[in-house]
Amino acid sequence: MPVPVRFLFVCCQFGAEKTCKQELLTRYPGLRFAFSRPGFMTFKTTDPDIQPGKFQLVSTFARVWGWSIGKANNEDPHELAKAIGQQVSTSAGTQPFTMLHCWQRDLAVPGSKGFEPGVSPVAATAADILFNTLQPQLPGLQLNGNCEPDELTLCVVLVEPYEWWVGWHNALNVSQRWPGGAPLIQLPQQAVSRAWLKIHEAVLWGRVPIQKGDVVVEIGSSPGGSSQYLLDRGATVIAIDPAKMDAAVAEHPALVHVRRRARDVPKRDLNNVRWLTIDINMPPSYTIDVIRDYVQTRGLPVQGIIATLKLPDWKLAEEVDSYRQQFIEMGFAFVQTRQLAFNRQELCLVAQRKRRS
Numbered sequence: 001m002p003v004p005v006r007f008l009f010v011c012c013q014f015g016a017e018k019t020c021k022q023e024l025l026t027r028y029p030g031l032r033f034a035f036s037r038p039g040f041m042t043f044k045t046t047d048p049d050i051q052p053g054k055f056q057l058v059s060t061f062a063r064v065w066g067w068s069i070g071k072a073n074n075e076d077p078h079e080l081a082k083a084i085g086q087q088v089s090t091s092a093g094t095q096p097f098t099m100l101h102c103w104q105r106d107l108a109v110p111g112s113k114g115f116e117p118g119v120s121p122v123a124a125t126a127a128d129i130l131f132n133t134l135q136p137q138l139p140g141l142q143l144n145g146n147c148e149p150d151e152l153t154l155c156v157v158l159v160e161p162y163e164w165w166v167g168w169h170n171a172l173n174v175s176q177r178w179p180g181g182a183p184l185i186q187l188p189q190q191a192v193s194r195a196w197l198k199i200h201e202a203v204l205w206g207r208v209p210i211q212k213g214d215v216v217v218e219i220g221s222s223p224g225g226s227s228q229y230l231l232d233r234g235a236t237v238i239a240i241d242p243a244k245m246d247a248a249v250a251e252h253p254a255l256v257h258v259r260r261r262a263r264d265v266p267k268r269d270l271n272n273v274r275w276l277t278i279d280i281n282m283p284p285s286y287t288i289d290v291i292r293d294y295v296q297t298r299g300l301p302v303q304g305i306i307a308t309l310k311l312p313d314w315k316l317a318e319e320v321d322s323y324r325q326q327f328i329e330m331g332f333a334f335v336q337t338r339q340l341a342f343n344r345q346e347l348c349l350v351a352q353r354k355r356r357s
């Protein structure tokens with residue numbers, strides 16, 4: 001039996017296409033690049049190992065992916081919705097989709113030009129039209145919520161407002177359960193920096209069980225969005241940064257600000273540290289050396305790490321496997337990497353001693 005030709009669609013950060021494409025073609029020689037727009041790509045495959053049912057894409061830079069069904073072009077969103085409905089009934093057969101995720105490809109780098117990933121107003125309007133059109137043929141359908149694990153999800157990406165691509169996936173991992181692979185969170189008004197978004201997404205995606213009373217060392221803590229999030233979770237924060245913390249955070253009774261560079265902090269003063277987070281504007285090799293220095297300090301029972309690894313040059317993305325390996329060698333059995341939806345030119349590494357279910 002010949003293996004059917006399949007297409008995968010992949011969404012990534014605006015500007016990360018080349019890096020994401022290179023990562024996927026290196027890891028999966030059975031993929032052939034097919035189409036690209038900023039933040040959106042498709043790949044062709046006839047590889048018997050890359051087929052629905054048994055394949056899960058492993059990637060640091062793909063924010064979300066699925067099996068592509070096709071696309072429709074029209075200036076009228078109602079006509080587009082009808083065309084998508086026809087493609088769903090003919091190409092996807094009788095698949096009982098229970099969730100519709102409809103989003104727009106990224107239009108800018110997260111955090112620039114006021115852009116943050118999520119369901120944009122244009123996508124929300126399109127999603128409503130599409131949802132109303134599809135409901136008669138898919139009566140159990142829900143719209144742009146978090147999926148249940150493994151839920152069969154219909155995905156519609158507005159590559160342009162007049163060009164919608166349609167595909168599907170089973171929500172097998174945490175980020176596939178979010179519309180467009182971005183968690184349904186928004187920066188609170190009182191947050192002092194968008195690092196609040198990054199740490200929140202990292203905790204959700206990495207399933208990091210930071211609990212009330214846990215001690216967290218935060219390296220590169222100023223101005224304090226990340227500390228704010230951790231304090232709100234009930235953690236005690238040792239914030240290490242030579243720069244000033246925002247007063248709203250610095251005055252919190254569960255936070256101690258050590259106004260030094262990470263390497264100048266006497267480790268003997270640190271007790272019962274359970275988690276370490278780090279987000280410093282230094283290259284990954286420096287950041288990892290700092291982490292190693294803390295983790296290898298005797299008596300520091302660090303259970304897990306959330307690290308932002310800056311990529312001042314995209315070529316550093318080729319080193320991701322080596323970064324992961326260094327954490328395994330530090331004794332962290334479970335290491336994950338992902339360019340979070342709210343990351344910029346950087347990625348998030350979560351290392352834990354124990355795997356969470």
Ligand SMILES: C[S@@+](CC[C@H](N)C(=O)[O-])C[C@H]1O[C@@H](n2cnc3c(N)ncnc32)[C@H](O)[C@@H]1O
Binds near residue numbers: 195220225241
């Ligand atoms: C991206 S900002 C961190 C944002 C912060 N996590 C927040 O939640 O608002 C980077 C910070 O790293 C700090 N930094 C750079 N090198 C450092 C070092 N060696 N030790 C401690 N902090 C450092 C800088 O002073 C800067 O405040």
